[in-house]
Amino acid sequence: MAIRKQIYTWELQGDGGDGTDTTYYPRGGQSHSILYGDFGAVQAGKQTGLVKEDQFVVIEKIACTPGISANSYLVQGVAPNVNLVKWLPNMFVNIVIDTTNYYQDPQNVYGVGVSGTASSYPKEIEALPYYELWPPVYVLPHQTVDIRYTLYNDITLSAGAGVWNTIPTTTMLAAVYVEYTLYDGSDAMMAQKLMQLGIPITVGTVENYRRLLLENKGLETDTFNHYLKLMESERKREEKEMKTQGVARYMHYSSED
Amino acid sequence: MSLRRQCYEWRNISDGIKPSFLNGYPVNSVGDVNTTGFLANQPVDIFIGDIGNNIDIPGQLKAYQYIVLDSVAVFPPTLHAQIYVGTTKYFQDPDNVPSRDGGLDGFAIPFPNGATWTNSAGSNINLINTVFADGLKPALIIQPGQVWGVEVTSSVDVPTISNTATEQQIQKCFVKYLLIDGGDSIVAKRLLDAGWPLTVENVWKYKQDILKTHIYAGLAPLPTEVVKAKRKV
Numbered sequence: 001m002a003i004r005k006q007i008y009t010w011e012l013q014g015d016g017g018d019g020t021d022t023t024y025y026p027r028g029g030q031s032h033s034i035l036y037g038d039f040g041a042v043q044a045g046k047q048t049g050l051v052k053e054d055q056f057v058v059i060e061k062i063a064c065t066p067g068i069s070a071n072s073y074l075v076q077g078v079a080p081n082v083n084l085v086k087w088l089p090n091m092f093v094n095i096v097i098d099t100t101n102y103y104q105d106p107q108n109v110y111g112v113g114v115s116g117t118a119s120s121y122p123k124e125i126e127a128l129p130y131y132e133l134w135p136p137v138y139v140l141p142h143q144t145v146d147i148r149y150t151l152y153n154d155i156t157l158s159a160g161a162g163v164w165n166t167i168p169t170t171t172m173l174a175a176v177y178v179e180y181t182l183y184d185g186s187d188a189m190m191a192q193k194l195m196q197l198g199i200p201i202t203v204g205t206v207e208n209y210r211r212l213l214l215e216n217k218g219l220e221t222d223t224f225n226h227y228l229k230l231m232e233s234e235r236k237r238e239e240k241e242m243k244t245q246g247v248a249r250y251m252h253y254s255s256e257d
Numbered sequence: 258m259s260l261r262r263q264c265y266e267w268r269n270i271s272d273g274i275k276p277s278f279l280n281g282y283p284v285n286s287v288g289d290v291n292t293t294g295f296l297a298n299q300p301v302d303i304f305i306g307d308i309g310n311n312i313d314i315p316g317q318l319k320a321y322q323y324i325v326l327d328s329v330a331v332f333p334p335t336l337h338a339q340i341y342v343g344t345t346k347y348f349q350d351p352d353n354v355p356s357r358d359g360g361l362d363g364f365a366i367p368f369p370n371g372a373t374w375t376n377s378a379g380s381n382i383n384l385i386n387t388v389f390a391d392g393l394k395p396a397l398i399i400q401p402g403q404v405w406g407v408e409v410t411s412s413v414d415v416p417t418i419s420n421t422a423t424e425q426q427i428q429k430c431f432v433k434y435l436l437i438d439g440g441d442s443i444v445a446k447r448l449l450d451a452g453w454p455l456t457v458e459n460v461w462k463y464k465q466d467i468l469k470t471h472i473y474a475g476l477a478p479l480p481t482e483v484v485k486a487k488r489k490v
Contacts, residue, residue: 103261107314111263132262135260160286198464234478
C-alpha cells in the first residue's frame, strides 16, 4: 500500500443546544484548523499534519460547504421546539504549508482561500464542478500541512436572533473535504526523484518510473545511450593523450596503431 | 509554490456601515446581512470599486509574475463581467467598441456553475455554464507590470438591502486564474517568446527539457578550444 488515495473530511454538527455556546462553535472571521482546531470533528490526538521523511503528499482537491447568506437558513417545528435544519456558513478554506498560505489575493497578500460556493462539498446535483485545484499541491517530507477554514456567518450571534430553539446534533453546519494522494516508503523516494526532474507526480508517472527501474533501464534510454557514447569518446581521448605523453602501455595499442 | 491556482470572489455585501469592506469579508449573522446597491449600467470594479469586499490597490503584477486568467463568472444573470488589462477591455461588440452591456452576463457564465435562479415567473432554473465551461479559450495572459481587474455591470438597478439580504439577492463575481511567479515566470517568458500557450503542462514540459539538457551538459565533452588549450602547468 505504498500509493494510497486519501480523503479527510471535517464536520461541525449541532450540539443539541441553542447555538450560543462559544466553546463549541467557532466565531465568525476566525481561522481554525481542520486537523487540530478547537471545533468540530478534528483528529482525536489533535496532531499537526507533519509529512514524515518517508512520505510525499499531493493534495488534489479541497472543498467546503456552500452558501453565503445567513438569512437563508431553514428551520422546522413549532416554538419552543424550533430546530435549525439547514445553515449556510459562508466559509472559505485555505491550505497552509509550514508558514506559507497557498491562496493570496490580487495585491499579493494573504487571501482567505476558496469559498464553498466555488468548490462545494457535499456536491449537489445542480452544482457542477467549477473550481479545480490544478496544478495539485506537493507537500514534501518534513513539511507541515494544515487546512484552515474561516466561517463568516457567526452561529452564536445568529442564535441571539431567536429564530430557532435548538441546533440538533444531526444538523451539519459546516464541512471541509480534502482529497490527496499519499506516497510512502520507496514510492515517496520515487516521487522526490520525479520532482527533481520536473516531472509531474501522479500515480501513473510514479508507477512508470518504478517499472523502468525494475527493467533496469533507468528513467529513459536516451540519457543512458548518451552517457555510453560520451564515456566511449572520453576513453579514446584519454588513450590518445597517454600515447602522446608516452605513458601508454601495450594494452592501449591495437592493430590499427 | 510557483505555480498556483488562485481565485478571488466578490460580493456586494457590506458591514452595514460603509459601502465596502477592505481586505476580507464582513462577519454576518441572521438578521444582519447587508448589501450595497448600485445603479444599472454603472460599472463597478470588483477590486477597488468601493462596493462590497475590496482590496487596497488594483491587481498589478510584479516583475516576476504572470497571470493566466482562464475563468470569470457572475450571479445573478442580470450581472455582467468585463475583464480589463491596462486600458483595454476584453469583451467587445461587433463594431469593435467595448461591450456596451458590460461583458458577459450571468446566463452565459453563472456562478456557481449550476446556480439556482428564480425567474420573474417564479420558476427555479439551474443555470449551466456552456459558453465557457472550460474557461476562456485561449486564456488571457497578463504580463509583469500590467494592471488588471474585472468590472461588473448590472442591467437593472441593484437595491441596497439592510439586514435581510438572502442568497439570491447577493451579487457575486468569481475570477479564477493561474499565478506563475518566481523561477517559473522566466519559463513563462520563454514559452511566450516561442509562441507556446501558457499552461501548467507546458511549463512542466519546458522545465523537464531544461533539466534534461543540464544532465546532458554535465556529461558532454569539453569544447574543442578548451581541450586544445595550452596546458598552464
